[in-house]
Every structure is written in structure tokens, then in C-alpha cells.
Amino acid sequence: MDNTLKTLRGDKGWSQQALGDLLEVSRQSVNAIETGRYDPSLPLAFKIARLFDCTIEDIFKET
Amino acid sequence: MSPKQAYSRYMRVFVPAMTIYAISVFTAVYLIKNEILASPQSYIVALIPGLAAMTFMWAHFRFIRETDEFHRKVQTEAMMIGIAALMAVAMTWGMMSMFTDFPELPFFYAIPIFYASYGVAAAYLGRKYKASCVLL
Known part of the structure; x- marks a missing residue:
């Protein structure tokens, strides 16, 4: 699955760690989602969208 | 709870429990093999490694529940590989010892086989997914 998380995060000027803290996940999780190595669960996807x-x-x- | 905090909590239980397990295994084998202990005491000494193993397995279970979903996925995959390796060894070794003169392997080896396979899988998957907090 493709995503625009990196762009959105960049627009806000947040680091991966800062976004991870806001989402209550690790920096590695943010990195894995941004690079498409991991697709988040529905609750986490909702959290990101909100x-x-x-x-x-x-x-x-969808790719 | 962040994965790092969950990992620290896990290690605080895992390291002492694994140390007790390792020491108690060798002590129990030595004491029982050399008939140093009377029979009722042997039962108690033989139970200590099992209790230590249950403690670190509980810590592992708690870690998987407390870490974030990405690390949980990596952990679950690593554990599946560990279980698959254990099953493969148990099946192959069991058949070999049942139908040939291959020596029997005690159940006791299940934990070292599982944790060795799981450890290798966790290290590999940790590198693959660039995840931290995945090793024992």
C-alpha cells in the first residue's frame, strides 16, 4: 500500500520520533509505515488520519 | 507503553529468569546424575528450571502484548519460525529414533531449540524490517 505519510509529516515539520510519540508507536513503526514495509491496523490508520x-x-x- | 519501555520491562524479568534457568539446569543434572540428592529432593530440584522457564515465557508473552503493533508482527513472525523449527526437529528426530537406532532426545531440549531458532529468526527479521527490540 502506498501512502503520503512522509509528506504529511514533513509538512508539519515533525520527526519520525515526534510522530511516533503522538501515535504512541515507535520511531521504527513510523519508518516501516512510511517506507511501505508495514501496513498499519485499522485503529492506527484512523489515528493517523485524525x-x-x-x-x-x-x-x-491501494497499489 | 512504548516498545522501548516494554522491552526494558521484559529484560528485567527475562535476564534473571534465564540466569536461574541456566544455573538450575546444570545444577539439577549434576545433583541428580551423581545421586547426591534423595528422591523427593530430586523432584523439587528438577522442577526449578521449569518454573524459571515459565517465568521468562510469561515475560515474553507480556512483552508481545505491551509492545506496538509493528514490533508485535515482527515478534509473532519470529516465534512462528521458532515453533516451526521446533516442530520440524521434534518430528524428524522422533521418527528417526522410532524407526532407527537413533538416540532419543529428551523433551527438555524443546526450550533451547525453540529459543535458538526464535533468536536467529528475530535477528534476521529485525534486520529485514529495520525493527529494534526484537531480540531475546
Whole structure:
């Protein structure tokens, strides 16, 4: 699954660690999601979407 | 709880429990093999490694529940590989000792075989997924 998490995070000026802290996950988890090595669960995807004030579909796209 | 905190909590139980396990295994084998202990005492000494193993396995279970979902996935995959390796060894060795003159392997070896396979798998998957806090 492709995602725009890295861009969204960059726009906010947050580090991976800072985003991880906000989402209550590790920096490695943020990195794994951004690089497409890991697809988040639905609750985490909702949490990410709410944090950036958009929908899950705005962030995650099926490949 | 962050994965790092969960990992620290896990290590605080795992390291002493594994140390007690390792020491008690060798002590129990030595004492029982050399008939140093009377029979009822042998039962108690033989139970200590089992209790230590249950303690570190409980800590491992708690770690998997407390870490984040990405690390949980890596841990679960590593444990699946560990279980698969243990099953493969048990099946192959069991068949060999049942149908040939291959020596029997005591159940006792299940824990070292599992943790050795799991450790290798966790190290490999940790590198593959660039995840920390995955090793024993």
C-alpha cells in the first residue's frame, strides 16, 4: 500500500520520533509505515488520519 | 507503553529468569546424575528450571502484548519460525529414533531449540524490517 505519510509529516515539520510519540508507536513503526514495509491496523490508520485531519483514503492508496 | 519501555520491562524479568534457568539446569543434572540428592529432593530440584522457564515465557508473552503493533508482527513472525523449527526437529528426530537406532532426545531440549531458532529468526527479521527490540 502506498501512502503520503512522509509528506504529511514533513509538512508539519515533525520527526519520525515526534510522530511516533503522538501515535504512541515507535520511531521504527513510523519508518516501516512510511517506507511501505508495514501496513498499519485499522485503529492506527484512523489515528493517523485524525491526527492529520483527513481520511484514511487520503493517506493510504491501494497499489 | 512504548516498545522501548516494554522491552526494558521484559529484560528485567527475562535476564534473571534465564540466569536461574541456566544455573538450575546444570545444577539439577549434576545433583541428580551423581545421586547426591534423595528422591523427593530430586523432584523439587528438577522442577526449578521449569518454573524459571515459565517465568521468562510469561515475560515474553507480556512483552508481545505491551509492545506496538509493528514490533508485535515482527515478534509473532519470529516465534512462528521458532515453533516451526521446533516442530520440524521434534518430528524428524522422533521418527528417526522410532524407526532407527537413533538416540532419543529428551523433551527438555524443546526450550533451547525453540529459543535458538526464535533468536536467529528475530535477528534476521529485525534486520529485514529495520525493527529494534526484537531480540531475546
